[in-house]
Amino acid sequence: MPKTIKKVGVLTSGGDSPGMNAAIRAVVRTCAYHNIECIGIYRGYQGMIEGDFKEMGPRSVNNIVNKGGTILKSARSLEFRTPEGRKKAHENLVKAGVDALVVIGGDGSFTGGLIFNSEYGFPVMGIPGTIDNDIFGTTHTLGYDTALNTVVDCIDKIRDTASSHNRLFFVEVMGRDAGHIALNAGIGAGAEEILIPEEDLGLDRLLDSLQKSKASGKSSSIVVIAEGDKIGKNVFELKDYVEANLPEYDVRVSVLGHMQRGGSPSCFDRVLASRLGVKAVESLLEGKSNYMVGLREDKVTLTPLEQAIKGKSEIDRELLRVSDIMST
Numbered sequence: 433m434p435k436t437i438k439k440v441g442v443l444t445s446g447g448d449s450p451g452m453n454a455a456i457r458a459v460v461r462t463c464a465y466h467n468i469e470c471i472g473i474y475r476g477y478q479g480m481i482e483g484d485f486k487e488m489g490p491r492s493v494n495n496i497v498n499k500g501g502t503i504l505k506s507a508r509s510l511e512f513r514t515p516e517g518r519k520k521a522h523e524n525l526v527k528a529g530v531d532a533l534v535v536i537g538g539d540g541s542f543t544g545g546l547i548f549n550s551e552y553g554f555p556v557m558g559i560p561g562t563i564d565n566d567i568f569g570t571t572h573t574l575g576y577d578t579a580l581n582t583v584v585d586c587i588d589k590i591r592d593t594a595s596s597h598n599r600l601f602f603v604e605v606m607g608r609d610a611g612h613i614a615l616n617a618g619i620g621a622g623a624e625e626i627l628i629p630e631e632d633l634g635l636d637r638l639l640d641s642l643q644k645s646k647a648s649g650k651s652s653s654i655v656v657i658a659e660g661d662k663i664g665k666n667v668f669e670l671k672d673y674v675e676a677n678l679p680e681y682d683v684r685v686s687v688l689g690h691m692q693r694g695g696s697p698s699c700f701d702r703v704l705a706s707r708l709g710v711k712a713v714e715s716l717l718e719g720k721s722n723y724m725v726g727l728r729e730d731k732v733t734l735t736p737l738e739q740a741i742k743g744k745s746e747i748d749r750e751l752l753r754v755s756d757i758m759s760t
C-alpha cells in the first residue's frame with residue numbers, strides 16, 4: 433500500500449519558462465483543495481539539499497498566474513548529482529514531513545527525480561517546463577507557446593527594418609537540441625529559410641535558396657536559425673559566408689537570446705499549467721509515482737518519467753514542407 437500523502441513539495445528546476453508560476457499556483461491550490469499541505473522548495477534540488485523550504489497556502493500564490501520566471505527560483509544543482517547530495521536532500525524532506533514531490537522542469541530535472549525515487553522510493557511527479565518543447569510525451573511544454581509568441585513579435589519588428597533597408601536578417605532563436613521554436617515561429621513570422629538541429633540544410637542549399645529568392649523579386653528576407661542547428665557555422669560566421677558568396681546581400685544578425693524565456697505567460701500556457709498542476713497532485717494522491725503529466729490530443733495524460741526522458745519529441749516534418757511552400 434502506498435503511504436498516504438499529507439504534504440507535497442514543489443520545486444522548479446533547470447531553465448525557467450513562462451507558466452512555471454502558474455503551475456506552482458496550481459499545485460499549491462490543488463493541495464489546499466484536497467486539504468493537504470504544500471511546501472515550496474527554493475532553487476530546485478539545491479534548495480532541497482540546503483533545506484530551503486517555505487510552507488505554501490492558497491493565498492501565498494496570489495497574483496502570480498500572470499508572472500514569468502519562477503517565484504521559487506531555479507538552479508542546476510551539481511551537488512544533487514552526488515549520492516551525498518541526494519542523501520542530505522532526503523533527510524531534509526523527511527524532517528519537513530514531505531511525502532511526495534512535484535518537479536517542474538525539463539529532462540535533466542526529471543532524471544534527478546527518477547534517481548531520487550530509485551534510491552529512496554520517494555513519490556515523484558513531473559510537469560514539463562521548458563520553452564524548447566523538447567520533451568517526449570506532451571505536445572506542449574510550459575512556456576513554449578509564450579516563447580513562440582515572443583519570437584514572432586520580435587521577428588515582426590525586425591521585418592520592418594529588413595524591408596525598409598532591403599536587408600537579409602539571420603535571427604537566432606533558442607533550441608539547443610530541438611527546432612520546435614525555430615520551425616513554428618519561422619512559419620508564423622514568414623521566414624524564407626529555417627535552420628534546425630534535426631535537419632542539416634547545408635550551405636549550398638542555403639545559398640541556392642537565397643539566390644532564388646532574390647531572383648523571384650524578393651528584396652528582403654528573414655532566415656530563422658535555431659541555436660543548435662547543424663550547418664556548421666555560427667550565425668555570425670554564416671553572415672560573413674553569405675556576404676562573401678552573395679555580395680548583393682546586405683546581411684544583419686539578431687540573436688534573440690534570453691528574452692525568449694521571459695515575459696508574462698500566454699493564456700494557453702496558463703491554462704496548461706493549471707491543468708497539469710491539478711493532474712500532478714491528484715495523481716500523487718491516487719498513489720501514482722514516476723510519471724510526467726502532459727498534453728496529448730488536448731487531453732492531460734501520464735507518461736512514465738523514464739519514457740519522457742529517453743523518448744524524442746520529434747518535429748513535424750510536414751512543417752518543413754509547409755515552410756518551403758510558403759517561401760515560394
Ligand code: F6P
Nearest residue numbers: 447562563564606607608659693
Ligand atoms: O532549455 C532551455 C534553454 O533556454 C535552451 O534553449 C538554451 O540553450 C538554454 O536553455 C540556455 O541555458 P542557460 O540559460 O543556462 O544559458
